[in-house]
Amino acid sequence: MNPPSSLPFPASAASTAASPAARRRLQPWVLACAGLALAVLGAALGQRLSERAGLAQLAAVANERLELYAAGLEAELGRHAYLPGLLSVDTDVQALLARPDSEALRTQTRIKLARVRVRSGLSLAFISDAHGRVLASSNNYNPQGSIADTETAQEPDAEARRLALRLGERLLSGPGQFFAAHEDNGSSDYFLVQPLRRAGQRWGQIVLKLNLAPLEATWVDQGLRSQGEKLLVVDGQGVVIMSSVPTWKYHMLGSSSAEQRAALRASGHYAGTLEDTLGLDMKALSQQQNALVQLPSWDPARPQQRHRLLAQELAVVPLGLRLVTLSDPAEVWRQARFVAWGGAALGAALSLLALYLLARRRAHAELERQVSERTAELQLSNAELKRQIAQRLQAEDELMQAAKLAVLGQMSAGISHEINQPLTALRALSRNSLLLLDKGRYTTVGENLGAIDAMVERMSQITRQLKSFARKAQSASAPVSLAAAVEGARVLLGHRIEAEQVRLELAIAPELRVNCEANRLEQVLINLMANALDAMAELPLAEDGSPRPRHLRLSTAPFEDESKSPGERLGRVWVRVCDSGAGMAPEQMARLFEPFFTTKPPGQGLGLGLVISAKIVHEFGGTLRARPAGRSDDVGSLPGMCFEFDLELAPADYR
Known part of the structure; x- marks a missing residue:
């Protein structure tokens, strides 16, 4: 075999020796390009994440305001929903439709419509016959109670006739409400139309106009x-x-x-x-x-x-x-740009750190000479890291504040739900007092005012109770008369029970006493009874067209739970609230106690009543549960629902 001396070994060795040197020269450039790419990536990622989070937060705030706007608009328009039905049963209105040619009846009806317009804040109210001919309107009456000699009064019912001419087809199309532009200034008007019928024939209609300017x-x-x-x-x-x-x-x-x-x-x-x-x-x-x-x-x-x-x-x-x-979203984008600069700075810092490590390895032989220089660089790096840590702590504080604002939004929704019931009672009592004042029944008015004062105290108790959500309160359980708590709930919901013709049955012993807090027990009963009334309000009509009977039953039953000892069973009692409503599907029952879940139409419920009630019962040491009503509950032929919870009996009731 020939020796390998003829091979070009020296040239190969030179090439091998040159390759590491070339790689060492290329390493700083490669790391610099990688650092630049890392800075660009950090800027893009930081801006993207910040923009997404900012837009999500902006959308959440806007959605809350949107709900408030919608609730305000519905409340403003719903204040006058009862007026058409009230005017449809007025004797003067019915007399005018029976004798439309009577000028005396027209004058009397105009005065009444004008008073209704002034008291309710309407822009116009008028009555027309079945063909759309205006019989009387509210725009011809002055504060002294006579027909005003103004520009609108020179031609009686001029404004109403112009409206009937412009919107005639829509006014005659049927009941309901709609929007239309004001013919003079372009503002939006809201119209309520109530047809009047006799013997199945259209007799006329009542039209109310509310200006939304x-x-x-x-x-x-x-x-x-x-x-x-x-x-x-x-x-x-x-x-x-x-x-x-x-x-x-x-x-x-x-x-x-x-x-x-x-x-x-x-x-x-x-x-x-x-x-x-x-x-x-x-x-x-x-x-x-x-x-x-x-x-x-x-x-x-x-x-x-x-x-x-x-x-x-x-x-x-x-x-x-x-x-x-x-x-x-301009502020969101401005913050995103700041975060992008921070991301770029972080990427640059990482690339600088990599370059520093490379230089340290390459200059290991000169380490002693460059100690002071490297120490200064480390101090600068530490200062940069401290600044970034301070920024992160500030960001954490801002996130914590955002979480507090979210909790505050949930608390405001709970307050709105809890105070809604006393407000409903206050509105019913105040309207009833106005009617009683007109009739001179001052004694009954005084009783209503006393009830209103009690409702105001009730709302203050609710607000004081909701403050306990912010801190852990001491238990205030004491022997409470269950019948008295049920009676308090019945008083608050009495106007609905009577108006909706609900048969209320109370099967609770007067001497029965339980260990709990009276105010919150009444709160649970009101929530359950109000839900039962809502469920029965949606019952379909019977086959003959008549309303189905509505039955609400409150009762007690011996506590039966196999997981409890006989002594514990003896010391507790079930409280049941059953209705004759249409019942509930199994998939709905599985979500009953989820926050913000409700089967009511939009705008009529927040989905918090059962959640709050279950929490209160849990604090009493019991459990709130739901089940379909059975025959033993005696709540009518429809399926119905029963909500029941257990309470601890006062010692004198089970010894």
């Missing part, structure tokens, strides 16, 4: 003081009928054809040409929680400017409307 002015004022949020109210035709931005009113929300706009103008419901559009796709918006949209400027000085806003929608089903909030 004050409510809209409040929204405009809020929009001016809060530049970051705008509000739109859109009807079923896609037209903006109310807005906190006056220049957007009577704009089409999305695209529309010329024929559609012509039909809307011909209906008489809108002001303007309806040619302008905001360019929003509500179908796409309704399919997602929020969306970023481009909208025209609300500043007349800069009409060409476009704004990018966060849009959210809430459907108000009873009114056939959609509420849209538009929030400005």
Whole structure:
């Protein structure tokens, strides 16, 4: 074999020796590029995460405000829902429809309508016959009780006749409510129409008009003081009928054809040409929680400017409307830019750290000479790390504050739910007192005022009780008369029991006493009884068209639980609240005690009553549970529901 001396070994060795040197020269550049990429990645990731979190928080705040706006609008419009039915049974109104040519009856009815308009805050109230001819209206009456000789009184019922001419087809189409633009100033009017029938034939109708300009002015004022949020109210035709931005009113929300706009103008419901559009796709918006949209400027000085806003929608089903909030995310994007700079700084710091380690390894031989320089660099790095730690601690404090605000929102929802029942009783007693004052029954009025005072004390007790959610309170259990607590709940709900013709049966021994807190026991009973009344209010009619009987039963039963000893069973009692409602599906019963779950229509319940009641019963040492009503409960032929909870008997009741 020939020796390998002929091979080019020296050249190969030179190449091998040069390769590590070349790699060492390339390492700083590779690390620099990697550090730059890491800084860019940190900036992009930080901005993305910050923007997503900021938009989510902005959407949550806007959604809460949207719920408040919807509740305020429904409350404002619902204040007058009872008036058409009240006027339909008035003797003067019925007499006028029977003798429409009687000028004396017309004058008397006009005075009554004018008084109703002044007391209720309506803009107009009028009565027309079956053909839409105006018989009497409220716009011809002055505060002295006579027909006013004003511009509107020169031609009696002029305003009502103009409305009947402009909205005649809609007024004759049937009962209900709708919105239309005011013919003079373009503000939004809300109409309530109540048909009157006799012997199955249409006899006439009562029309009430409420002008929403004050409510809209409040929204405009809020929009001016809060530049970051705008509000739109859109009807079923896609037209903006109310807005906190006056220049957007009577704009089409999305695209529309010329024929559609012509039909809307011909209906008489809108002001303007309806040619302008905001360019929003509500179908796409309704399919997602929020969306970023481009909208025209609300500043007349800069009409060409476009704004990018966060849009959210809430459907108000009873009114056939959609509420849209538009929030400005400029602050979110500004914070995202700051976070992006922080991410870039973190990436740069990591790359600098890698470069430092490389330099330290390469300069190991010169370590002693460069100790002071490296120490200074470490001090700078420590200062940077301390600054980042301080920023992180500040971010944690802000997150904790956000959590506190979320708890505060939940507490406000609970307060609204708990005080709603006493407020309902106060409203019923105050209205009854007004009627009794007109009849001169001052003794009964005094009794009602005493009940109102008790309700106010009741609300103060509720608010004091809700404060205990913030801190751990000592137990205040004491022997309480169960019959007295049931009687207190019956007094609060008596107006509903009588109005809805519910047969109430109480099977509770007067001498029975339990260990608990009286005020909160009454709170649990009120929640369960109110839920039972709501369930029976939705019962279908019988086959002959008559209402089905409603039966509410409160009773006690011996405590039976195999997990308890005989002595423990003897010392407790079941309290049952059963109704003859339509019952509940198994999948609904499985979620009964989940927070914010409710089977009631939107706007009629928060889904917190059973959760709060179960918590109170648990603090009493018992359990609240639900089951379908059985024959032993004796609550009628329908399935019905029973809610029952166990309480500890006072010692004298089980010895």
